[in-house]
Amino acid sequence: MGINERREREKQEMRNFILRTAADLFTELGFEKTSIRTIAEKIEYSPATIYLYFKDKNELFYAISQEAFQLFFKYFQTVSQDADPMKRLQGLGHIYFKFAFENPGYYDLMFILRAPMDVEETEDHWELGHQSHSVLTGLVNECIAAGYFKGRDPDVLSHLIWSTVHGIVSLKVRDRMKVYIEEERTDLIYQSLDLFNDILEKV
Amino acid sequence: MGINERREREKQEMRNFILRTAADLFTELGFEKTSIRTIAEKIEYSPATIYLYFKDKNELFYAISQEAFQLFFKYFQTVSQDADPMKRLQGLGHIYFKFAFENPGYYDLMFILRAPMDVEETEDHWELGHQSHSVLTGLVNECIAAGYFKGRDPDVLSHLIWSTVHGIVSLKVRDRMKVYIEEERTDLIYQSLDLFNDILEKV
DNA sequence: ATTTTTACTGAACAACGTTTATTAAAAAAA
DNA sequence: TTTTTTTAATAAACGTTGTTCAGTAAAAAT
Structure with a gap:
């Protein structure tokens, strides 16, 4: 037929x-x-x-967020080929930045906006989010295997790293740096990430 | 009269x-x-x-956010009396957590929500936000004076610290940890803060 | 050729933020 | 005390919003 x-x-x-x-x-x-x-x-x-x-605007919300996570995961796959996993991990932060600032609307949808109304999430709806996260945990574990992060819990470390980068990004995306800093200081964003990456080597 | x-x-x-x-x-x-x-x-x-x-819902938004910032600043003033500024700085993170998780609605309003419509901010509207931030920068500078954070820019450090704590908090407040972690892991939140505080001593 | 299924829409509903004409009460002026 | 003016409050309406439903015209199946 x-x-x-x-x-x-x-x-x-x-x-x-x-x-x-x-x-x-x-x-x-x-x-x-x-x-x-x-x-x-x-x-x-x-x-x-x-x-x-x-079904409703909610379903549209999740459908678009699916597209966003696909793109996000694509960005994550461009992680460098550096032999040192620490270098790759540090690069991942910049990739995260790149995605967020090139697609602030998507970022908002994925990590900040709450679904407009009642939620009915498919079990595999966050699949690509989880996969992206395991790119991070994978790198963290590689770092540990390479001698970094001695005695640290990889789950806690991964969550801290994700939170930190998300924190820097979300304050910028939602234009909330002005809440505590008088002047416009876009430079602080990248310097903070660099500082964090720098610190990571010494954890 | x-x-x-x-x-x-x-x-x-x-x-x-x-x-x-x-x-x-x-x-x-x-x-x-x-x-x-x-x-x-x-x-x-x-x-x-x-x-x-x-005037409109916007003005109501800002008026409530003023109340929120007053409460926030009160929390900040309960910083410990410890002789070591590092200890005080580390305690400030927990104070931040306390405020956020005891007043998630306020936190949302202050640091996540965008004003609903067009913005017309008074120049001193973020006054208490700036003051709270200078509590942080003050502590960071004290730490530097005490020998911590050698060679680090206090502005960048302060922004990184704020962003990190905000990152942890906002992912929780907006229920977005599930995006990348399968299970409910509230423990990760506090462990991440503790880890970050631990790291701070070695920066 | 007739019936059934499909894709689509106009009109309506309830709730929203906001504005305006009007009213009742209070204060001021006579 | 009576009259005028100012004030505080509202009912009703406007233009949005997301969403539903009865109805329609075309396509497919019979």
Whole structure:
């Protein structure tokens, strides 16, 4: 039955069309300010049509966040080939920065925004997040094997590293450095990461 | 003219009444889900009345955040009297944690949430944020004077410390640890802080 | 040719932040 | 004391928002 196949394909194409438009609009305007009606207008369909492909705005949220995590994981895979795992670990911080500042809307969605309404997460929804995290833990363990981080718990270390980089990034992404620092100091962001990377060698 | 004074007093009381109710509701429901209409119902006035005392929801946002920063600064002033500035600095992290986890709604408002609409900040709006930050920089400088952090830039160090603690806190407050860690691991939070404090001595 | 299924939409609902015309009460002026 | 003016509060409405549902026109199946 080629007809049913074509129909299924068209359905997926439509879903994808909505998703891409929504992701674009979201990147441009932020998630909160991107309304179903705006998306509908852009794809030249009625708002109700969107609900034939996505249960609600929440599901759209998770679908876009999936795309974001895919891109995030791609960034993570560009980790350097350096023989020293510490060098690779330090580079990972810069990769994290790169993703966050090149895709602040995505970053917001993934690590800061709460899902708009009630949550119903698939069990494997964070799969790529976990995989990205194991890139980090993998490097940490390699570092330990190479003699770094003597006597440290790799889980705690990984969580501290993730938190630190996320902390620097999120204060910038949410424009919250002004809360405690008077002047605009973008330099502090990169210097903090460099300092942290520097410290890591001595932990 | 005692009458005008009484009226001015009543006006302030009403403003305060709204503010306290709004802050309560916000702490309970979060800022986004606390509507002007809900506040109005709770104070048993019409929604329009609130607009006689606050320009818009934005102004309410900033007024509540002022209260939050006052409380935050109070917490910061409970820093220990230890002779070793490093000990005091390490204690400050725990104080930060205490504030954040005892007042997650406030923390959200201060360091994570963006103001809902257009921003019009008073110049001294972050005054208490800056003061809190100088408690940190003060301690960092004391540490340097005591022989710690040799050759490190105190501004960069302070920013790194703030970011790290904020990073740990905000991932928890926004329930985003699950993004990269499968199980619930509250222990990691405190262990990460302890590890970071431990590391600080060796920077 | 007729029935059934599909894809889509217009109109409506409830809740939101906000504005405006109006009213009732209080204060000031006569 | 009576009249005028100022004030405080509100009901009703506007333009949004996410979401639902009855209805429609076209396509597919019978």
